[in-house]
Amino acid sequence: MKIALITGANKGIGFETARQLAQLDHYVYIGSRDKSRGLEAVKxxxxxxxxxxNCLEIDVTDIVSIRSAREELESKTQQLDVLINNAGIAGKQPQHISTGGMDNLREVFDTNFFGAVQTTQVFLDLLKKSSGPRIVNVSSQLGSLTFQRGTSNPHHRIYDAYSCSKTALNAFTVMLARALEDTAFRINSVGPGYTATGLNQFKGIQTPAEAAEVVVKYATIDPDGPTGKYFGKKGEIAW
Known part of the structure; x- marks a missing residue:
């Protein structure tokens, strides 16, 4: 049975991803900053x-918490097959890059980018013990520079800090995939689409379960599947 860890999985897309992976015979650890919420999700x-x-208490912005979570996981299993960096925040709105506060920008990056990087680094050696390790970084179409350059929709401008953090996350995907290109790792960014979650006051046009499908797809890709790429439900997304 493959072992998966999903950060920020007590609700939304992360929770539905956990459900679908468990249905595919994975043993899933629901990463949750608040342990009580994680246990409720498990229930x-x-x-x-x-x-x-099972639940794993982890705050991706706190290196001590991440290391503690790794120690707890290692006490239960000697390897990790799937890491899904799903934890993320939208930040305070609006967040126009020309006028937005730096504190807000740093807070968004702390979770969406630095959180994913340091979580991956801490768990990487457990992933290396897997015969087919998979890392999925949950990004967004808003992280696509091609999309941002081509859109004139003013609605997207209120998410500048969030969008920048996802662009940085995509860069991490590319760099990590390159560093591990001669291994069995498959590492990809996924933009699930505009989903009705607490991140956007439930204004999305699809359910978390529908969004989770593409995350699960790249968490379970074949050994000869893509790595260092960026995908949505309709296929590859331009960087």
């Missing part, structure tokens, strides 16, 4: 008949 999944789930 919901077990009530639905999914028994191979």
């Amino acid at each position: 919901k999944l077990k009530a639905g008949g999914l028994t191979h789930v």
Whole structure:
């Protein structure tokens, strides 16, 4: 049975990703900054008949918390097969890059970019023990520079800090995939699409379960699947 860790998985896309991976016979650790919320998520999944789930308390902005989570996971399993860096925040709105506060920008990057990087670094040696390690960085179409350059939609301008953090996350995907290109790792960014979650006050046009499908797809790709790429539900997204 493959072992998966999903950060920020007590709700939204992360929770539905956990459900779908558990249905595919993965043992899933629901990463949650608030342990009580993580345990509640586990309870919901077990009530639905999914028994191979557990909670792992982890705050991706706190290196001590990440290391503690790694120690706890290692006490239960000697390897990690799938890491999904899903934890993310939208930040305070609006966040026009020409006028937005630096504190807000730093807060968004701390979770969406630095959080993913340091979580990956801490868990990397456990992933290396897997015969087919997979890393999925949950990005957004708003992280595409091609998309941002081509759109005139003023609605997107209120998400400048968030968009920049996802662009940086995409760069991390490319760099990490290059560093591990001669290994069995498959590392990709995924933009699930505009989804109704707490991140956008539930204004999205698809459900978290629908969005989770593309995350799961790249968390379970074949050994000869792509790496260092950027995908949405309709296929590859231009950087």
